[in-house]
Amino acid sequence: MGFFSYFKRSRRLDVPLPEATVVEPEQDFLYQIGSVIIKLPPGHRLPVYQRENPRYDRFLPVLASVMPQNSLVIDVGANVGDTYASMVVENPGLTFVCVEPDESFFSLMEENVGSVLGQLPVRVPPPVLLKKFVGEGVVKGALVKRDGSATLVEADVSTMQHYITLDEILALKTGQSRFSSILIKSDVDGFDHQVIQSFNNHLDQPVLWFFEAQTSERNQREAFGNAIDRLSEELGCEFAVFDNFGALMCRDVSAKVVKSLLEYVDRQNIEADTRTIWYLDVMAYSAECLALANDALEKYQAGIPPRPYAPAPT
Secondary structure, eight states: OOOOOOOOOOOOOOOOOOOGGGOOSSSSSSEETTEEEEEEEETOOOOHHHHHHHTTTHHHHHHHHHHSSSSSSEEEEEETSSHHHHHHHHHOEEEEEEEEOOOOHHHHHHHHHHHHHHHHHSSSOOOEEEEEEEEESSSOEEEETTTTTTEOOOSSSSSOOEEOHHHHHHHHHHHOOOEEEEEEOOOTOOOOOOOOTTTOOOSSOOOOEEEEESSSSSSHHHHHHHEEEEEHHHHOOOOOOEEEOEEEEEEEHHHHHHHHHHHHHHHHHHHOOOOOOOOOOEEEEEEGGGGHHHHOOOOOOOTTOOEEEEEOOO
């Protein structure tokens, strides 16, 4: 079923930045996320984007802070573990599964996870780390790195053929325990719809979704529309939508509204309309998770200052 693109982290804003703000370290460098310090690879743009856009990648730590203890987070497209670091700092009581297919990013994620666990004030179990693609069918292509991320480019021959479904990932944990809530986070540069479609096990546990909706081709918008309809019709989800800068655009809306916003961005992609934003981040939640989603959105909109994100002190 096609191929995947793990263009992750930091997710591109695709906005030209002033030359003075673009710093290209030639080697791994340290970056502070909350109370912990992680290592980022050369060219990673997370520090630049967060300096230029104060709400960029800030919502998930807020969501983590209001999630109940003994909740499960599936992080698909985990890159070097920066999302894990931002969330576990806010709530050490969460259980994590982090999935990243790229060899070098996975290796750095392992190093960062070990470092973060050593920096936390409390002892927590380590996350499950999986070096896999997530979806269904055969993965074809080769990973190409850019800006601290990796994109899977379609090819006829590839050694990258390892995949796992969301059902299989969830079975690793839900078969052993019952969780207070489950968050499935996906950021795989335009193919998050394939991650969603690999979920077929209707759990009797509250599930939230947070995924990037980035389209560069017409068939991607249609595929996202199908996945969003499925979340709405089969799981009873409503949606909150953020722009790529991290600002909340709307909440408690229907699948129809989300698909209209996707079309809005898609028209800018084909230069039919003036560019305002580049992609959407979407949170989906059923009635079981409505209170949790509202708590997170209210806290986020209240403008509670996040913990400092800054270059690590030398």
